[in-house]
Amino acid sequence: MTHKPRAAGPETAGPARGGSAPDGPENGQADERVVIRDKRKIDVSAGKAGKHAEDADAQAPEPTAATGPEQDGGAPVSTEGVAPGGGSPVASSGALGAELEALRAELEERTRDVQRVSAEYANYRKRVDRDRGVAAEQTTATVLGALLPILDDLDRAREHGDLVGPFGTVAEQLTAALGKFGLTAFGEKGDPFDPTRHEAVAHLTSPEVTEPTCIDVMRRGYQVGDRLLRPALVAVADPE
Secondary structure: OOOOOOOOOHHHHOOOOOOOOOOOOOOOOOOOOOOOOOOOOOOHHHHHHHHHHHHHHHHOOOOOOOOOOEOOOOOEOOOOOOOHHHOOHHHHHHHHHHHHHHHHHHHHHHHHHHHHHHHHHHHHHHHHHHHHHHHHHHHHHHHHHHHHHHHHHHHHHHHOOOOOHHHHHHHHHHHHHHHOOOEEEEOOOOOEOOOOOEEEEEEEEEOOOOOOEEEEEEEOEEEEOOEEEEOEEEEEEEEO
């Protein structure tokens, strides 16, 4: 009898789908390697051209801001004589000059105001100092005027020889203290008659004088500085 070979099926042809093939020479089969072959052709020239274009773009200089308007054709236009904002330089300089003149005029006016205020303040200080001095002089004159009768009594006591001892010392000290405030006495025998400082209570004629002269003093006069406190009472002798 002749036996026909059995067709190989999934059970006998190899390992089951989804299973793993046995390794090693035990099964008498060698390991099969999977090789993938891509038979598409690569255009090498196109890749090189793209790379060169990228390099050229990277090396190209960056565009800079235009410094001025350009003429047709790309040539730059000169901006000389054009002021910022499109104005004329002559007009701009004229405006600056006018503003400068206005500031100078305002500065001169403020300077005159300061000088005027300074002069007014200086005059005010002088006036205040003068008024203060006059007020102090008036106050001193008032106080000294109240003491003049006491000085008259001291003069009469001196004429009679009563200013001796301690009483005379006190009188001298009082006169010296009042002199420190500027009190001075005037009116002596033989002084020329001065109607602004002397008050004549008697008039005589005498061949011994060549001008009106005080020949007797009834009461001495006093003054503080240039301020007359009291005129002197005198007898006047006129020439014959």
